[in-house]
Every structure is written in C-alpha cells, then in structure tokens.
Amino acid sequence: MASPARVDVIVPAYRGLALTLACLESLLGASCRLPHRIVVVNDRSPQPELTAALRKLAGTGRLELLENDRNLGFPATANRGLALSPGRDRVLVNSDVLVFDGWLDRLAAAAHAAPDIGTATPFANNATICSYPRPNTDNPLPADIAPAALDALCAAENAGQTVELPTAVGFCMYIRGDCLDDVGLFDAEAFGLGYGEENDFCQRATHLGWRHVLAGDVFVVHAGGASFGEGKKPALARNLAVLAARHPGYLPRVREFIRRDPVAALRRNIDVARLARLGPPPLVVRLCHAKDGGTARRLDDEARELVAAGFTPATLAPAARENPDHRVRLTVDQPEVAAELVYALPDELPRLVDDLRRLGTAGCIFHHFLDLPPEALGLPQLLGVPHEARVHDFGWFCPSINCLNDTGLACGEPDRAACQRCADVGGSDMPHLTVEALYAQSGRILDTAVRVVAPSRDAAARLRHCFPAARVEAVPHPEPALAPPPPPAILPWDGRRPVRLAVIGAIGEHKGYGVLLAMARDANRRGLPLSFQVAGFTKDDFPLFATGKAFVSGRYQENEAVAVIRELDCHLALFLSVWPETYCYTLTEAWRAGLYAVGFDLGAVGERIADTGWGWRLPPTRHGAAVNDRLLALLRQPPPPGTLLP
The missing domain is CATH 3.90.550.10 (Spore Coat Polysaccharide Biosynthesis Protein SpsA; Chain A)
Known part of the structure; x- marks a missing residue:
C-alpha cells in the first residue's frame, strides 16, 4: 500500500x-x-x-x-x-x-x-x-x-x-x-x-x-x-x-x-541474531522434560561442568506441561543473552535445526524424552553431531518410568508382554507408545550414543539388560566430598527414649508415602516411641498429621536442605522409595546433615548405603508394621553398618 x-x-x-x-x-x-x-x-x-x-x-x-x-x-x-x-x-x-x-x-x-x-x-x-x-x-x-x-x-x-x-x-x-x-x-x-x-x-x-x-x-x-x-x-x-x-x-x-x-x-529471530553476534562457545544441547527434582538439579550441575569445559549449555524441553501445540523451548545458558527460543514442532523443526547450526552446536545429550515431540529426538542426526545419554529413571524401557507394578513395589522387570499388560492396566506416562515402540525409540538413541551414563551400578545393569548394544557406564553424579556422618548417638537404644526419624524430600507414592503412612499409623496404634519428621512435603500431609506421629516441614530451597534436616533434630534418616532409584540426592543431604540412613535395599539407595557403610538396609515391603519392627530391632541391637537387616 x-x-x-x-x-x-x-x-x-x-x-x-x-x-x-x-x-x-x-x-x-x-x-x-x-x-x-x-x-x-x-x-x-x-x-x-x-x-x-x-x-x-x-x-x-x-x-x-x-x-x-x-x-x-x-x-x-x-x-x-x-x-x-x-x-x-x-x-x-x-x-x-x-x-x-x-x-x-x-x-x-x-x-x-x-x-x-x-x-x-x-x-x-x-x-x-x-x-x-x-x-x-x-x-x-x-x-x-x-x-x-x-x-x-x-x-x-x-x-x-x-x-x-x-x-x-x-x-x-x-x-x-x-x-x-x-x-x-x-x-x-x-x-x-x-x-x-x-x-x-x-x-x-x-x-x-x-x-x-x-x-x-x-x-x-x-x-x-x-x-x-x-x-x-x-x-x-x-x-x-x-x-x-x-x-x-x-x-x-x-x-x-x-x-x-x-x-x-519474532523475538526468537532477534535472540538468535544476538547470540550469533556474541559468537558463544559451541553449544551442547541437552534434551529433557520440564519437571523439577533430581533431574533438574543434575542439569544445573552439568551446565557448570560444560561451561568449565569450554561449551555453552542449552536445554531443549517442552514449552509447557500442558503442551497441545507441541512446542519446545530452547534455553541457551548465555549470561549476556538470556534466550528462550520457542519452536512449534514439527512445522518449525527446519528452523530449529538452522538456528542450532547457526549457533554452532557441537553435540547433544539426552536426559529424558518425556513430553518431547518425537521430531526432536532426531536432532543429532539432522545436525550431524554426536550424542550421549544420561539415565535418571527407567523411562527408557518402562512406560510408568519407575518400574512399579500394581502391587506398588518394584516389578522385577518382566518380559515385554507383561510390561504391556501392566501399562494397559496401571497406566502409562507415555500412552502414545506401546512397550515395543518405546524400546525401539530408546534403542535408536542409546545404541548410537557415544556414551550412556548411569549414576549407579544398579541402573547401569538394568539398562544393559534391556539394551545390550548400548555403551553404558556407571558414573555417580559428581558431588563435593563429604565427611562420614557420626554413628547415631542414640545407639544402643534403651528401649524407652523417643526416636525421631527424618524423611527427606518430596514424598509421593513412588518415594514411599504409603509405607510412611502405614508406619505412622502402626506407631500410633501400638504406642511405639517412633516419630517421623518430613523435611519437605508429601502427596497428602493431613493423614500423616492425624496419626500424631508425623510432622511435615514444608517445601524448602535446595540450599536449605541440610539446615532444615538438622533443625528437625533426628536420630536417623529413613528412605522408603519403593522403586529402584538411580541416585538419590536426598541421601547425600542426610549424610551431610550428620545422619546415618536406613533405606530399602533397592537401586542406588541400597547400593550407596552398602558401599559407604553409612547406614543399614531393609528388605523392601509396603507393610508399615514390619518396617517398624525391623527398626526397633536395629535400634536395640545394631548390626555392623551397611548390613541388610533380616
């Protein structure tokens, strides 16, 4: 005009x-x-x-x-x-x-x-x-x-x-x-x-x-x-x-x-041009979900490691938890340009690839593909760059991610047909994928990865079993060194002194909420001298408070964890995860707070307690009274640290 x-x-x-x-x-x-x-x-x-x-x-x-x-x-x-x-x-x-x-x-x-x-x-x-x-x-x-x-x-x-x-x-x-x-x-x-x-x-x-x-x-x-x-x-x-x-x-x-x-x-066009003007070090693009927790913590730590190694960290994740438009957000960790670049896939996949090439992408790391559009998973091939993979849970082969069956306990990883029946009955976090399709998708990533890193031997073994062609290594998450916690001062227990047990983190069902509630109710019913102090929050605090045997501190910032745990003045830390955790940062926080740990002998929790000797292991069960009985026996006559209790 x-x-x-x-x-x-x-x-x-x-x-x-x-x-x-x-x-x-x-x-x-x-x-x-x-x-x-x-x-x-x-x-x-x-x-x-x-x-x-x-x-x-x-x-x-x-x-x-x-x-x-x-x-x-x-x-x-x-x-x-x-x-x-x-x-x-x-x-x-x-x-x-x-x-x-x-x-x-x-x-x-x-x-x-x-x-x-x-x-x-x-x-x-x-x-x-x-x-x-x-x-x-x-x-x-x-x-x-x-x-x-x-x-x-x-x-x-x-x-x-x-x-x-x-x-x-x-x-x-x-x-x-x-x-x-x-x-x-x-x-x-x-x-x-x-x-x-x-x-x-x-x-x-x-x-x-x-x-x-x-x-x-x-x-x-x-x-x-x-x-x-x-x-x-x-x-x-x-x-x-x-x-x-x-x-x-x-x-x-x-x-x-x-x-x-x-x-x-339009904002993205400007952001990419600003980044290109700066000529940042080569990008390493981490693909992940957009959830909180240990994965997000590991991403933050890894970003610092990548910067120290001469790379620019970038994270590709779903743009929103409810994401009907299949948008992804590329966040580039560049202090001068706090860029968050949004792309609607599959339509804008070519533009995403062009922008990543313009910014000089050196490689990709798969952390998780939950909620990511499937088109994003082919980025390494489209860019012509190598990729690695990291293990945070078992979404690589388990549709419900945590290897739990309808009993609420670890499933033992049955054959694929049984996995499909479990997914059909118990629900799936990836309903768009059958078990066979999940294995095929994961295999394309893991089998071609330069390196697959699991943070525990247990997690590495589970991945190798499902994907024998993958180059899987067991490498614990790097954390600052910590001194051994002192042996619990309450031991040996006199049978009368009240015992305070710390339960740390966000306690949902997979973290043992049902077991914890059963233990608190049993302690109330039998008048046991046990109380449960949650440093964090649970899926439903009220039933726990109603037992008269539990306290919940509420949410805290990551850097406040040790102080919150110490303020609760507990004698032991209790880990009740009913799935085989791959690492468990809260176990480290318990040790930093000076507490021995008592945890189910599953995954990284059992493995780390056995390796360090900074606590004791329990047979996994959902029966709260049985766990309480084992705790009382441990308190009365403590076995050598690291022992699996009968």
Whole structure:
C-alpha cells in the first residue's frame, strides 16, 4: 500500500524533565524518510523547568507546542494533538520513549501493509505483550547491544514482519488517519487521567473491522510510568474494570494471545541474531522434560561442568506441561543473552535445526524424552553431531518410568508382554507408545550414543539388560566430598527414649508415602516411641498429621536442605522409595546433615548405603508394621553398618 504523505508525531508531556527532553531529542535526531512534524502537548506540567524547556525548543521551530490551560489527563491531552489534522496519520508517543533512525518509516510500512490495519506498535523493553526480550515484563535494556543497534537488528531480522495483536499498546502507537476518522478519539471522560484508553479505542476499531499489528522490525526504548508514578496501580485497576465492562471479550482474548504467544517467533529471530553476534562457545544441547527434582538439579550441575569445559549449555524441553501445540523451548545458558527460543514442532523443526547450526552446536545429550515431540529426538542426526545419554529413571524401557507394578513395589522387570499388560492396566506416562515402540525409540538413541551414563551400578545393569548394544557406564553424579556422618548417638537404644526419624524430600507414592503412612499409623496404634519428621512435603500431609506421629516441614530451597534436616533434630534418616532409584540426592543431604540412613535395599539407595557403610538396609515391603519392627530391632541391637537387616 502507499505510504502516507505526512505524519503527525504527538507527544503528551506532563512531568519528567530529563526523560521528556531525551525523548524529544531522539525524535528530532532520528533520520526518517517519511515527512512528519512533532507536536508536543503540555498538560499543564507541575514542573516549571519542563515548561520552560519545551517553550525554548518550540522557539527554535523544530517542533510545535500546544499548552493546556489546566491539567486534563493523558487521554484528553492526546486527543488535542490527535485532532489537529483530520485524515493525517498520527503516532502517539509517550514522553519516556526513545526512537532511532528509520523507526517511523518501518512503523508506517507495518500500518499500511494491508488496507484493514488500523494501528501498529513496535517492540520495546517495557511494552506488555510487545515487550522484548521477555513478553509482559519490564525488561532491563540488554547489556550486550546498544538500543540503536538492537533496533537495527530488528530491522534486519524481522524486515516487514508483523503479528496481529488484540490491541495496540499506547506507549508508541501508530494510528492510520482513516482508522482514526472512522473510530473517533479516545474516551477521555471514561478513562480520566489515563491507562486503558488506547485499548478501548482499539476494541472500538476492531468492532468496525480494523486490525492491530506489532511491527516486528522496530524497537524503541520505553522507561514506563514516568508521568503516573505511584498513581499508576489504582488508575490501571479502575480502568481495566471499565474495559472489562465495555468489552467483555477483550481480557479473555488477551489471555489467549499470551498463552499462544504468536510473537515468540519474532523475538526468537532477534535472540538468535544476538547470540550469533556474541559468537558463544559451541553449544551442547541437552534434551529433557520440564519437571523439577533430581533431574533438574543434575542439569544445573552439568551446565557448570560444560561451561568449565569450554561449551555453552542449552536445554531443549517442552514449552509447557500442558503442551497441545507441541512446542519446545530452547534455553541457551548465555549470561549476556538470556534466550528462550520457542519452536512449534514439527512445522518449525527446519528452523530449529538452522538456528542450532547457526549457533554452532557441537553435540547433544539426552536426559529424558518425556513430553518431547518425537521430531526432536532426531536432532543429532539432522545436525550431524554426536550424542550421549544420561539415565535418571527407567523411562527408557518402562512406560510408568519407575518400574512399579500394581502391587506398588518394584516389578522385577518382566518380559515385554507383561510390561504391556501392566501399562494397559496401571497406566502409562507415555500412552502414545506401546512397550515395543518405546524400546525401539530408546534403542535408536542409546545404541548410537557415544556414551550412556548411569549414576549407579544398579541402573547401569538394568539398562544393559534391556539394551545390550548400548555403551553404558556407571558414573555417580559428581558431588563435593563429604565427611562420614557420626554413628547415631542414640545407639544402643534403651528401649524407652523417643526416636525421631527424618524423611527427606518430596514424598509421593513412588518415594514411599504409603509405607510412611502405614508406619505412622502402626506407631500410633501400638504406642511405639517412633516419630517421623518430613523435611519437605508429601502427596497428602493431613493423614500423616492425624496419626500424631508425623510432622511435615514444608517445601524448602535446595540450599536449605541440610539446615532444615538438622533443625528437625533426628536420630536417623529413613528412605522408603519403593522403586529402584538411580541416585538419590536426598541421601547425600542426610549424610551431610550428620545422619546415618536406613533405606530399602533397592537401586542406588541400597547400593550407596552398602558401599559407604553409612547406614543399614531393609528388605523392601509396603507393610508399615514390619518396617517398624525391623527398626526397633536395629535400634536395640545394631548390626555392623551397611548390613541388610533380616
């Protein structure tokens, strides 16, 4: 479409001398081909120095100045400037915005890209749904690139690209003259001093068939809230209520826009270009789920190891736990550019591969494929790079991940037909895969991996049994050295002194919640001198509290674990996982807190207790009374450390 003949740039001014003058200098200094005039409307500023500075600038003839006789508020002040030249395009610019060369030309091109576009909004660091680098965030300006250079990068990477918005954002809002003539001015009476008037305008425009777009090739700086100060929050809340009453579908449309985040691709273009400018060390892409726990902790530790080895860690994970769009998020661990690049697979798989090549990917590490789209699993082959694999659980061959059967205990890993029956009856965390398909998918990854690392001998043996062609190594997770915990001071037990047992972590069924509850109920029923102190949280705290034999501390930060355990002042730590854990970080935390461990002789827990001798092992069972009896026998007559109790 044809560009406008001339544009008015309207700047309402009220307070903020330095910001307003910086804004005007940027508007006056920016080189643009499109003819335009700058109109400042002084809303009876309470700062005499600002009024004097505006009059001085107007005296040079570089801008036109209008002055209100009284303070009218932002909408009415904006209207005064917008009403100057009917039919002409206008840009409403807040007085705390900085613009750069070519900004107006690109913004006008976006607004005139189609006949039904009424408004165009640029990217800014503080621009709600148009914010960069993070949406709906007041972002600090990036440290790796100057704002003018960032605008030039947007112009190069997103040239001519727009995304339809549910509304323009008023900090820098290009309004086509025919749209303004059709819709009318802001509703100054309803929106008072300001906030929300541009959203109301845009909804009225939408009802008349106009659209609103983000100009992805323009970036401006926006300080935000300079005129309102402390009055922003109440004004915003009041005017949002007006908006919701007038346009009932508006806020739901905005929420759905935020959920879909169609701007992500344009932000991604800029992020990748910024990363490429930095020339970071080669990437190692770790593929994983998006859940918390020991896997996430290992990813953090591994990231530090990769940086020390001269690589840039990156993590590819599902973009959301509920992920119907099959999106993945690539998070690049680069301090200067905190990039989170989102791709919808399979459609954007070629773009993901291109970006990873552009950033210099050296290899991939598979940590977990739960919830990842299957297309992501072929990345090493598409990139032509080697890959390794890490074992955190048994999702490689078990559809329920933890090798538990319908008895609630470790299944013993029967043949594949029995596994399928178990998955069909007991549920599967990967319902889209049969057991045979799971083995085939895992085999393609594990059998071609340069290295498969399991953190315990037990886990390595289980993987080798299922995938004999895989090069599996048993390598414990690297952790700082720790001193042996002292032998429990309560031993030998006199049979009367109350015994406090620490249970550490997030205790769900697979971590032995059912066993713990049965033990607490049995201790209550028989009047046993045992109490159970949970350092963390459980799947359901109330039944435990109801026994009178349990206490639950609540969630804690990882670095608080040892302090929380010590504060509970326990005599032993209890590990009741009914699945064969692959490592168990909480066992290390118990030892660091100075506690011997008593745990089921399953997986890494039994293996590590036997190797160190820092505790005792129990036969796995779900019968709480049997576990209590074994504990009482241990307390009365402790066998050598590391022993498996009868």
